[in-house]
Amino acid sequence: MKGDTKLLSRHQELGLTDDQVLRMYELMLSARMVDERMWLLNRSGKIPFVVSCQGQEGPQVAAAFAMDPSVDYAAPYYRDLGVVLAFGQTPRDVFLHMFARAEDPNSGGRQMPGHYGSKKHHILSGSSPVSTQIPHAVGMALAAKMRGESFVTYVSFGEGSSNQGDFHEGCNFAGVHKLPVIFFCENNRYAISVPLQKQVACEHVADRAIGYGFPGVVVDGNDVLEVYRVMKDAILRARNGQGPTLIEAMTYRLTPHSSDDDDRVYRTKEEVDEAKRNDAIAVFRTYLQNAGILTEQRETSIKNKLVEQINEATEYAQNAIDPSPESTLLHVYAN
Amino acid sequence: MTVKLYIDAIRDAMVQEMRSDPSVFVLGEDIGLRGGVFRVTQGMIEEFGEQRVMDTPLAESGIVGVAIGAAAMGLKPIAEIQFVDFILPAVNQIISEAAKMRYRSNDDWTCPMVIRAPFGGGVHGALYHSQSLEAMFYHIPGLKVVIPSTAADAKGLLTAAIRDPDPVLFFEHKGMYRSIRDDVPDGEHVVPIGQAAVRRVGTDITVITYGLMVHYAMQAADELEKEGISTHILDLRSILPLDKQAIVDSAKKTGKVLVVHEDNKTGGVGGEISAIIAEEALFDLDAPIVRLGGPDVPAMAFNASMERFYMLNPAKIADSMRALAAF
Missing domain, CATH: 3.40.50.920 (Rossmann fold)
Known part of the structure; x- marks a missing residue:
């Protein structure tokens, strides 16, 4: 069934080929399925902790897909599984991290799940205190400017984190020096249990950009092509020396904050169900189906491939060796 | 050897390292045209320009956080905190980030940076321009903390700090800037960190x-x-x-x-x-x-x-x- 012709060509208008949008879809699905597997592993007692990306894969993948991971850098936050996969980590890398194995490319088993970072993937190592990565991304962008290099740095955070001083200090610094950095706020409406209206008094986090002298853009995170478009604009601005952009993607966290949270005490099942109906992956799937790009057969083959990949990755990570206990003492300083 | 003031020896180390290594730069409050409130960076903006002698917004966590990001990309920032008393807003960046970057990334990402700050009393600085805060950082593995007492050591230890692959806090007693002078080697001078x-x-x-x-x-x-x-x-x-x-x-x-x-x-x-x-x-x-x-x-x-x-x-x-x- 075909819909409006103008709507159907949206991805082509953005310069995206059919293969590219399918690849985006596959990455979103991969993030979702890896995440779902993580919960299974947690609930069956195999991994102690999960912090989830579910509901946010769409804007994450769209944002990362607008970048060039061979040149650009990401300073993601702990939910950014979609970004990490789009920047080249494999499900195997992610499960090695979840199982805290020696081969974990993010931390060698040192950090909690969701604390990504690997130089070869152009992903800066992150920590648990929120927003500290924002000035780091600004410093990375400063390095690009000082050395005359063209890479752009993406940094993401939740709307709750936009209340931290480091958000303000980082944005302000980047605005003053017109640095090639993109501040990407994934507004999922909850900072653990505290809803948006108890976090910020302004209508949108993006409204804050005016105070830093650069554009703030609000985008429907469930419309991944629109996320891609505003990211492309921001990247162009950054590469042209026009400075930073603050993008606020309106999204939703479909799971509790983490495997140790119970979201039933602070939001209703109806609200979550409603959000599931608008889930970016579902919306994008419909778009691809209507565009005639995603057939049922294609969908099945993508899913089968991912299941196989995730099974293999889980098994590999489960059987991989732990770091030696004594390695606790390594890498405090350079050798 | 030339007899130099403690303050001039500190500047010497920075200038020499900036001349020989383009990745070294300084950032902080009032360090450009003003040359720093104590004049430690006086004259440096004229030689190196405002990008390598960078006046930053007045926000210490931002200064240190930006320096950490720049260091991650291979630059060697020297961040000046105007008084050690004002380093406290940056402590999360120093302890949670700079000190742990190498460790948490399993030796993948690193943080080769220096944070310079004047400390100490006896200069009518009252509560917030006189403190000694080294004990707070002394407790944190991943950091190095250096406190030179002579002009020669100030130059040699700061040179070592700039070249160090890990974050170094370099505390300068403000009462010594212009009261201490001694023989300072003219050329390259390195004093290894960790030797009394x-x-x-x-x-x-x-x-x-x-x-x-x-x-x-x-x-x-x-x-x-x-x-x-x-x-x-x-x-x-x-x-x-x-x-x-x-x-x-x-x-x-x-x-x-x-x-x-x-x-x-x-x-x-x-x-x-x-x-x-x-x-x-x-x-x-x-x-x-x-x-x-x-x-x-x-x-x-x-x-x-x-x-x-x-x-x-x-x-x-x-x-x-x-x-x-x-x-």
Whole structure:
């Protein structure tokens, strides 16, 4: 069934080929399925902790897909599984991290799940205190400017984190020096249990950009092509020396904050169900189906491939060796 | 060798490293045209331009956080915090980020940066321009903490700090900027981080100290010499890592140890030094270890006599040294 012709060509208008949008879809699905597997592993007692990306894969993948991971850098936050996969980590890398194995490319088993970072993937190592990565991304962008290099740095955070001083200090610094950095706020409406209206008094986090002298853009995170478009604009601005952009993607966290949270005490099942109906992956799937790009057969083959990949990755990570206990003492300083 | 002021030696190290390594740059508040509130970076913007001598917005966590990001990409930032008292908003960046970057990434990402900050009292700086905060950072593995007491060491240790692959806090006693001058090597001069220096060889008592207190202890030792008391003085130079061997050796040398710091006594570096000696050299001691530090009050006052009461001086140190020698 075909819909409006103008709507159907949206991805082509953005310069995206059919293969590219399918690849985006596959990455979103991969993030979702890896995440779902993580919960299974947690609930069956195999991994102690999960912090989830579910509901946010769409804007994450769209944002990362607008970048060039061979040149650009990401300073993601702990939910950014979609970004990490789009920047080249494999499900195997992610499960090695979840199982805290020696081969974990993010931390060698040192950090909690969701604390990504690997130089070869152009992903800066992150920590648990929120927003500290924002000035780091600004410093990375400063390095690009000082050395005359063209890479752009993406940094993401939740709307709750936009209340931290480091958000303000980082944005302000980047605005003053017109640095090639993109501040990407994934507004999922909850900072653990505290809803948006108890976090910020302004209508949108993006409204804050005016105070830093650069554009703030609000985008429907469930419309991944629109996320891609505003990211492309921001990247162009950054590469042209026009400075930073603050993008606020309106999204939703479909799971509790983490495997140790119970979201039933602070939001209703109806609200979550409603959000599931608008889930970016579902919306994008419909778009691809209507565009005639995603057939049922294609969908099945993508899913089968991912299941196989995730099974293999889980098994590999489960059987991989732990770091030696004594390695606790390594890498405090350079050798 | 040229006789130079402590402040000029610090600038020397930065200028030399910036000339030889384009990845080195300085950032901080008022460090450009103003040359820093103490003039440490005076004249540097003229030579290196405003990008490598960067005036930043007034926000310390941002300064340190941006420096960490730049360091991650291979630059070598020297971040100036105007007074160590104002480093506190940046402590999360220093302890959660800079100190842990290498460790948490399993040796993948690193943080080769220097944070310079003037510390110390006796300059009518009151509560918030006089503090010594080294003990807070001394406790954090992943950091290095350096406190030079001579102009030569200021140059040599800052050069080492800039070249160090890990984050180094470089604390400069503001009272020494223009009161301390000594022979400074003209060319490249590197003093390895983590090596203490014997400043005076003696036989009766040992004083272990750092920063401005090295000079006060030296003056006190001159006095005591007239009274027939011979003092051995160890200048720690780096407090993280501590030169444990030098501490133990100097304790054993006389068997009587006085540990002195301007910082308040409780929880200060002196406690750790005393513990090291107790663990490694107890049976070489002829007297209990004595610690002399500032009083355990929040900070020193603006009023001149209250400030004098807080600050150690050569006479107060000499009193403690006499009592220890007589034990």
